[in-house]
Amino acid sequence: MLTSDQLMRYEADRLVLGEIFPRMTHKILASGAGAFATGEVDVDMGAGSWEQVDLRLVFSPPYPIRPPKVFDRAKRWTPNMDRHLMPDHEFCLWLALVDQPDVATPGGLREFLLRLLPFLRDQFVFDDVGHWPGPEWAHGAQSAYAQHIIETLDLKDIATFRSLWPLVNGRRWKSARACPCGSGQPYGSCHERRVAQLLDVAQIPNLDLSNAIVGRLTLEASS
Numbered sequence: 001m002l003t004s005d006q007l008m009r010y011e012a013d014r015l016v017l018g019e020i021f022p023r024m025t026h027k028i029l030a031s032g033a034g035a036f037a038t039g040e041v042d043v044d045m046g047a048g049s050w051e052q053v054d055l056r057l058v059f060s061p062p063y064p065i066r067p068p069k070v071f072d073r074a075k076r077w078t079p080n081m082d083r084h085l086m087p088d089h090e091f092c093l094w095l096a097l098v099d100q101p102d103v104a105t106p107g108g109l110r111e112f113l114l115r116l117l118p119f120l121r122d123q124f125v126f127d128d129v130g131h132w133p134g135p136e137w138a139h140g141a142q143s144a145y146a147q148h149i150i151e152t153l154d155l156k157d158i159a160t161f162r163s164l165w166p167l168v169n170g171r172r173w174k175s176a177r178a179c180p181c182g183s184g185q186p187y188g189s190c191h192e193r194r195v196a197q198l199l200d201v202a203q204i205p206n207l208d209l210s211n212a213i214v215g216r217l218t219l220e221a222s223s
């Protein structure tokens with residue numbers, strides 16, 4: 001059964017959905033399994049042209065700790081990691097722990113739905129040009145997190161990576177000491193804050209991030 005808090009949240013979500021995606025139908029499952037929304041969303045393609053996408057949004061636990069799942073309900077597109085569409089027709093929207101929308105409040109859900117619109121527009125751009133437009137995450141969690149760590153630490157070479165990696169994995173380093181990266185700056189005014197941003201990412205199980213990062217840096221050095 002749903003608690004009264006859950007019920008209030010789903011009712012608040014219904015208003016947000018009605019505002020952003022007015023043609024969707026929102027159903028709360030009395031069994032306590034959550035809620036879902038189905039229906040067409042209008043995507044502004046610019047120059048007065050619009051496209052429609054039939055979506056299914058699933059708000060089941062761990063929502064609202066995690067965002068709702070979003071599915072290509074009509075199976076309009078063939079699953080393809082290049083367009084961030086998984087084999088079960090769920091869109092792969094944002095990387096957990098890196099760029100995950102905070103939907104703890106109805107305002108957060110509103111922002112999530114608004115961010116979905118440019119993502120859907122890019123699906124149609126993909127149809128036209130045959131590739132995902134704009135900057136792109138590497139495919140697969142391991143490559144994407146490796147890329148995220150390289151960018152966050154602004155890594156240019158493997159030696160710098162090796163000097164900072166133990167700290168990302170929890171080794172203590174005093175702020176006043178010289179940063180292990182070799183910049184000559186105190187750690188506190190060099191890499192300390194950026195390392196702290198990555199402590200959760202380094203703990204993700206079943207990823208060989210160290211090898212993936214060395215691989216990417218090697219590739220970048222040779223290109």
Ligand SMILES: [Zn+2]
Nearest residue numbers: 179181190191
């Ligand atoms: Zn540094």
